[in-house]
Amino acid sequence: MKTNVWKLLLVVAVAGLCGWLLRGGKENQSTTVVVAETASVEKEAVIPTTVAQSSPQALSSTPPVAITSPAQLASVVSAPGAQSAAAPRRIEAPPPAPVNVPAAYQESLQQGPEQQEAEEIALNIRDFAQRFRGNPTGTNAEIVKALTGENEANATYLPSKLRRLNDQGELLDAWGTPYFFHANSATEMEVRSAGPDKKLYTHDDVSTK
Numbered sequence: 001m002k003t004n005v006w007k008l009l010l011v012v013a014v015a016g017l018c019g020w021l022l023r024g025g026k027e028n029q030s031t032t033v034v035v036a037e038t039a040s041v042e043k044e045a046v047i048p049t050t051v052a053q054s055s056p057q058a059l060s061s062t063p064p065v066a067i068t069s070p071a072q073l074a075s076v077v078s079a080p081g082a083q084s085a086a087a088p089r090r091i092e093a094p095p096p097a098p099v100n101v102p103a104a105y106q107e108s109l110q111q112g113p114e115q116q117e118a119e120e121i122a123l124n125i126r127d128f129a130q131r132f133r134g135n136p137t138g139t140n141a142e143i144v145k146a147l148t149g150e151n152e153a154n155a156t157y158l159p160s161k162l163r164r165l166n167d168q169g170e171l172l173d174a175w176g177t178p179y180f181f182h183a184n185s186a187t188e189m190e191v192r193s194a195g196p197d198k199k200l201y202t203h204d205d206v207s208t209k
Contacts, residue, residue: 113174114173114174114193114195114206115206117162117173117174118173118179118191118192118193118206118207118208119191119208120159120162121158121162121171121179121191121208122189122190122191122208124147124157124158124159124162125143125147125157125181125189125191126187126188126189127157128146128147128151128155128157129186129187129188129189130187131153131155132151132152132153133186133187134186134187135183135186135187135188135189136151136189137183139170140170140171140178140179140180140181141168141169141170143171143181144158144163144165144169144170144171145169148163158171166178173193173194173206174193175193175194175195175196175198176198177193177194177198179191179192179193180192180193180194180200190207190208190209191207191208192205192206192207192208193205193206193207
């Protein structure tokens with residue numbers, strides 16, 4: 001009788017021990033799952049902080065957002081505000097330097113053809129004077145000879161389009177009157193046309209400065 005009682009107690013003890021062991025294993029497994037879920041949540045919470053620190057422009061321009069997937073992370077990184085590279089700046093070349101042309105000749109380009117012709121003759125005489133250190137001298141015909149090759153360098157300073165000459169070799173204006181040359185200085189020559197009335201020093205004269 002006693003032997004049967006001890007056997008029964010032993011069976012009850014073994015059953016209790018097995019139940020306790022099974023219950024303890026389930027609690028450990030539940031604890032492991034909770035810890036894993038907590039670690040996953042903490043990992044997701046760290047992602048926006050890291051992105052905000054690596055992209056100051058994105059942080060200042062847009063409010064922080066919770067990133068829970070790789071697709072959201074890629075969209076934040078590729079946003080326009082996160083790009084710091086500046087567009088290349090185009091450098092334009094400076095304008096060319098102006099040609100050294102007398103102001104009087106530039107003004108003549110806005111006037112009539114007679115004034116333009118007188119200024120062009122004066123410009124050629126100026127070039128002659130700069131090369132030979134002085135104006136051509138003499139009468140109208142002598143000045144024309146000096147400008148058309150009768151000089152030390154056999155150089156021509158009077159274009160063919162301006163060679164309107166009479167039988168005496170004088171240079172004529174648009175009205176057929178010889179030009180009048182007057183030296184203002186050693187290298188500056190005034191060229192004067194008598195104008196339509198063919199009389200010098202009247203109101204319709206065409207002259208250079």
